Structures are given as structure tokens and as C-alpha cells.
Amino acid sequence: MSQRIYRLQVTKDQLGFAAAHFITMRGKCERLHGHNYRVTVEVEGFLGEDKYVVDFGVLKKHATEIARTLDHRVLLAAENAKIAYSQDEQHITVCYEEKYYVFPLAEVILLPIENTTAELLASYFCAELSERLHHDGVNTLKMVGVWVSEGPGQQAFANIEWPQA
Numbered sequence: 001m002s003q004r005i006y007r008l009q010v011t012k013d014q015l016g017f018a019a020a021h022f023i024t025m026r027g028k029c030e031r032l033h034g035h036n037y038r039v040t041v042e043v044e045g046f047l048g049e050d051k052y053v054v055d056f057g058v059l060k061k062h063a064t065e066i067a068r069t070l071d072h073r074v075l076l077a078a079e080n081a082k083i084a085y086s087q088d089e090q091h092i093t094v095c096y097e098e099k100y101y102v103f104p105l106a107e108v109i110l111l112p113i114e115n116t117t118a119e120l121l122a123s124y125f126c127a128e129l130s131e132r133l134h135h136d137g138v139n140t141l142k143m144v145g146v147w148v149s150e151g152p153g154q155q156a157f158a159n160i161e162w163p164q165a
């Protein structure tokens with residue numbers, strides 16, 4: 001008999017984060033602005049012995065922790081070739097052509113992505129969540145996915161197929 005596949009979703013208030021960002025596109029750099037981002041976690045998998053795919057509590061715990069690392073921060077794309085960064089012990093200077101910002105180091109998060117689009121934020125969040133679930137020994141999953149919304153009606157999804165390589 002074929003094994004049934006289940007899909008779970010977790011959307012909670014604590015899965016939001018308020019952050020500032022800008023993206024570069026087609027030779028332009030957006031003005032620094034902010035969003036009240038919302039995150040929805042979506043996983044697919046098989047039932048384990050306890051008849052869960054994975055405990056909602058486990059998904060909430062990890063996703064809340066990841067969201068907290070992004071909350072009240074300036075999100076910076078460390079892998080953007082058009083943006084130059086320099087830092088001392090307390091500050092980071094961010095340059096795009098003639099424009100530059102100086103931020104307190106503690107108020108930014110440098111992310112291993114090329115741009116802070118909703119797509120790549122979803123991808124980053126998904127990779128972080130996936131790594132934590134892998135570390136917990138979760139073995140019932142087929143897919144881990146994350147939606148990141150910049151605001152109502154505007155969201156991107158990224159996923160990782162399991163088992164991970």
C-alpha cells in the first residue's frame with residue numbers, strides 16, 4: 001500500500017519579524033525601508049510512530065528562534081557584488097556607488113544571500129530551519145518550505161527536498 005503524505009503549516013504571530021532592508025536591481029538600489037515580515041512554515045512528510053509528521057511545537061520553536069535573529073535588524077545581503085562592506089568593532093559601513101550607510105554592528109544581520117528579496121529571505125530561513133530539524137534527527141520529512149511575506153498579498157516561497165544531501 002502506498003504511504004500517505006501529509007502537509008503541515010504553521011503560521012503564528014511570533015513568526016513575524018520587523019526589519020529594514022533594501023534590494024539592488026537592474027543597476028538601482030532601493031531606499032532603505034522596512035517591513036513587518038510574516039513567516040509561514042510548510043512541511044510535507046510521513047506519519048511517525050506518534051502519528052505526527054513532526055510536532056507543531058518543534059516547528060514553532062525553531063522558526064520563532066530564527067525569526068528573533070532577524071527582528072529589529074537591518075538585513076544586509078553579504079553576497080551582493082554591488083554592495084561593499086567595511087566594519088570596525090562597533091559599526092558597519094555599507095556602500096552602494098556614491099551612497100553609504102553606517103549602522104551599529106549590533107543592529108544588523110549579514111545574511112549569506114545575494115539580495116534581501118522575499119525569495120532569498122525565504123531560502124535563507126528554510127535552510128536554517130532545515131538544518132535545525134536535521135540536527136534534531138527528524139526523519140519523517142519529504143520537504144521543508146518557508147513562505148516569507150513582506151506585507152499582505154505579497155509573499156515568496158522556498159523549499160528544500162528531504163532527505164538532505
Ligand SMILES: Nc1nc2c(c(=O)[nH]1)N=C([C@H](O)[C@H](O)COP(=O)(O)OP(=O)(O)OP(=O)(O)O)CN2
Binds near residue numbers: 030117119154156
Ligand atoms: N519578487 C519580488 N519582487 C519584489 C521584491 C521581492 O522581494 N520579491 N521586493 C521589492 C521591494 O523590496 C519592496 O520591499 C516592495 O516593493 P513594492 O511592492 O513595489 O512596494 P510596496 O510594498 O510599497 O507595494 P504597494 O503594493 O504598492 O504598497 C519589490 N519587488
